[in-house]
Amino acid sequence: MATYKAPLREMRFVLQELLSVDAIAKLPGYEEATGDVVEAILEEGAKLCENELMPLNRSGDEEGCHYENGVVRTPKGFKEAYKLFADGGWPALSCAPRYGGQGLPKVVSLAVEEMICSANISFGMYPGLSVGAYNAIEASAGEALKALYLPKLASGAWAGTMCLTEPQCGTDLGLVRTRAEPAADGSYAITGTKIFISAGEHDLTENIIHLVLARLPGAPDGTHGISLFLVPRELPNADGSLGMRNAVRCGSIEHKMGIKASATCVMNFDAAKGWLVGEPNKGMRCMFVMMNAARLGVGIQGLGIAETAYQSAVAYAKERLAGRSLAGAKHPDRPADPIIVHPDVRRMLLTMRAQVEAARALAYWVGLEGDKAAKHPDAAAREAADDLVALLTPIVKAYFTDMGFEAANLAVQTYGGHGYIRENGVEQLVRDARITQIYEGANGIQALDLVGRKLGSHMGRSLRRFFHPVLGLIEAYQGDAKMAEFVLPLAKAFGRLQQATAWLAEQGLRDPEEAGAAASDYLRLFALVALGYMWCRMAKTALQKLADGGTEERSFYEAKLATARFFMARLLPQTGTLFATLMAGKKPLMALAEAAF
């Protein structure tokens, strides 16, 4: 069976020892987020995820959601688990205190999200979408809408959705057809069909608040004619009590490869009453606030699944007996050795481990920078932090979700035939992980976002926010005998990234198809350098801890160094091929005539 224990020691290493999360309590508004508080929250979160959410993961997949006559029933146990979740105050974790939230830093909710995604990604979709809706309303809606809706979302009494995709368009939202007609009372009548709406309808909350992209009459074509509307399923009275049912209805749910306990709905809006959020025709801008946070969240789903895949594979590899160590029997008293003795099994386990640990460090670093971007008193520091988050968001989304899918598959491979059997729970990780590479902007779109928007933004300012610390680390430690084995491979990979970046900047300006042809390989190259950078920082921390002596956890830090060495020797060299293939240019991709495919 798939197994999961929240990796609290790993989280502590990253938050406290690597990133000194304590410092966050110096930011105005985060005074209460001391190391002790963060630790206590993670421990409580771990209990919830291990004891309540994980046990529903398998049964939720088998049962799936049920649709009947506009109503969606979540699998057995989800309603009760959601009640525990809401009663525990988890939806409010990073919501503003003035709307009933706990006002904790995003990095803390990120760590909790990771645990939720490890335990039950389908369950996590419901509160995840609500957070997205909360963020969009908080960032763009007027005060009246905020006052009415945000407390209900923060308490978890109501849930939220993002209604973007339509049958004819997903990636290309310029093709949205849903219409919004102004009504006399200042509201709008929304009409159209949205598909693939996660949490569009369910039985967990008394109300669901849809954020809907639609066109006002006479709006320009394309993305510049799209506006954002808030459309509640039940129209609330001014006091927050529920009034009439609105004209929005779930038409059906999808039968999907995975995340079967997450209801994916067709939503029909039939002159449903809604309110404008933000300015007319500026809906895409409002939505981007929500989408960027959501993209980081999807990256965290990849990380969460990868952690569970790793833990499950390790447990099986220690228990399953087959063959003998090639170096001679390790357990001559047993009929065979556990498969963890085999180099190829270790290759699979370490491939997961070395990516997961660096990905967690990178994600939490981005999370902390996000908190700085929100709360730092200095405008320049806020801007710098925001640049870094914007730059790394597509990398976290795309690379982490590819990693989650790869890890899930490596877990299945470790299990062998038993991994293919549903009841053992690891094949579900593969099916669940698969969607994360697609939704919130398919990974190819993330790559285009990186090369098309982020690289050149502010004349390369965002890029420098990452390149400078990497260069700084390389310069600081390249002469350090103990760090050389980590820093030299990073320097080599970083050299490739610098060269590819320069090439892209030149070619991409001349011919955007060159940038498009290089994008996916470039994103992976960038991501590997980012993970390599985090491994160097982690190795430095581990070496320091070992040098300080007196620690009872020498093996913990030694394992960090061994895993860092694996990353440098076995994963970072992928940058060589990625560099070669992206530098091959667009011609091999574009030469074949459309008709010849």
Next chain:
Amino acid sequence: MATYKAPLREMRFVLQELLSVDAIAKLPGYEEATGDVVEAILEEGAKLCENELMPLNRSGDEEGCHYENGVVRTPKGFKEAYKLFADGGWPALSCAPRYGGQGLPKVVSLAVEEMICSANISFGMYPGLSVGAYNAIEASAGEALKALYLPKLASGAWAGTMCLTEPQCGTDLGLVRTRAEPAADGSYAITGTKIFISAGEHDLTENIIHLVLARLPGAPDGTHGISLFLVPRELPNADGSLGMRNAVRCGSIEHKMGIKASATCVMNFDAAKGWLVGEPNKGMRCMFVMMNAARLGVGIQGLGIAETAYQSAVAYAKERLAGRSLAGAKHPDRPADPIIVHPDVRRMLLTMRAQVEAARALAYWVGLEGDKAAKHPDAAAREAADDLVALLTPIVKAYFTDMGFEAANLAVQTYGGHGYIRENGVEQLVRDARITQIYEGANGIQALDLVGRKLGSHMGRSLRRFFHPVLGLIEAYQGDAKMAEFVLPLAKAFGRLQQATAWLAEQGLRDPEEAGAAASDYLRLFALVALGYMWCRMAKTALQKLADGGTEERSFYEAKLATARFFMARLLPQTGTLFATLMAGKKPLMALAEAAF
């Protein structure tokens, strides 16, 4: 929806133009297998696969198999399709004429198998296992068993299975516990439990013949104490009519990630009557005959799925509109361009295409060599052909199945969110493909077979059977201006393979764990060189056809060259990273203590 038309033109290119399949009719016993006959068979096979098997693929996945009280019911339509299949003489294609077979070359049945796997891999499991059983009986059983069983298997009236795996062992068959007690009449009483038995029980045939690994009383431990037995479900009378039910019973079927229309059974043998096949304690040797053919067959499953994935993705990419070409709108009259204009979508499509076409060429080449190994009048030619087949079998099995899974995932990614929806049929390809990387020896085991058995076999004789033609081709064409763009990248990759091989030979002798640590990367490196070699041969053929002029199919051959260029520029460079990572040695894999995982 997933779509499939048998790629007859592609098959003709490989069989006739590249491999000159006509020559096979010169081998004794294959006189009837002229080019025309082969062509006619493939055309008939295409109709069966497109019209009968493909339409049952989606419904078979949704319905799955049903188990009740020892009986297994296949999904709706499978019985009728199997009857058409058997009535059409398809089971007998490569069976010996003396047992009612058509005695056609294996390369022909390989091409038909590819089409079956493209259309419906679950369906293909039933006859596929029967062929395996046929081969094992033909190769190892006594005349009486052959006379009684082979005609029934060749006609498709009876089906077969391979009963190897037990709950405690799959890869490590030395741990098999099933027992065989000799009876007075020369038969044996077989007792034990086998799991993961494909086609172990079903309603397609009137009898099922199990080939079962079991231990005789007092047999030595490990694989040297295993014997092979033939255990029919219904005990036949001497005239082939059915007699009593045997004491073998299906205890349950597995609920799996995919290939849901293929019944995966727990089989309980309760003193079931069986007959020894081959010599006592030599069961593994007999089984290897069956397993090697089966491994090629599983590789073909990967190829078949990859072809369907490619075709489906191309169809969708030509039809789905989103965004505009980065080089300016290609279809200004439509609301957006089809997504095939985007470089990153082409990257996905060409990644499938460039692998599928070269893999088909490699597979059919191996198939032809297999036919030579079986029928060539010259013993040295038979041995040489057999060496090549043995060498390339683990590569075909492992690389092709990884490719099939990758292609299926690329198809899903091309479809975006629509690829995740079950009714569209491409996510099924992912789930179906996933098992091919596991069964018939997980791909890590294939890699160990390559480095541990095949590389050194006969003092490197097998290896030379592949290295010599590659070297010959490089030497012949490196000065050819038109071939240089293909041959030079191959030469570079081949240099890496040669160096890695020398390193492995030296290190592996000293320390088998070094070979184990390098095995998976080495297999991929080898496979990429093999595909690169086939691309060079195909490019040469295409250049020749174009130079000959007069062809009305210039675009066909030009597409071959464009795809070859893509392979050289975008896929073959993976050999760089594989070389670097495998040469990093075992230390990064073995350093971490078991307890630290």
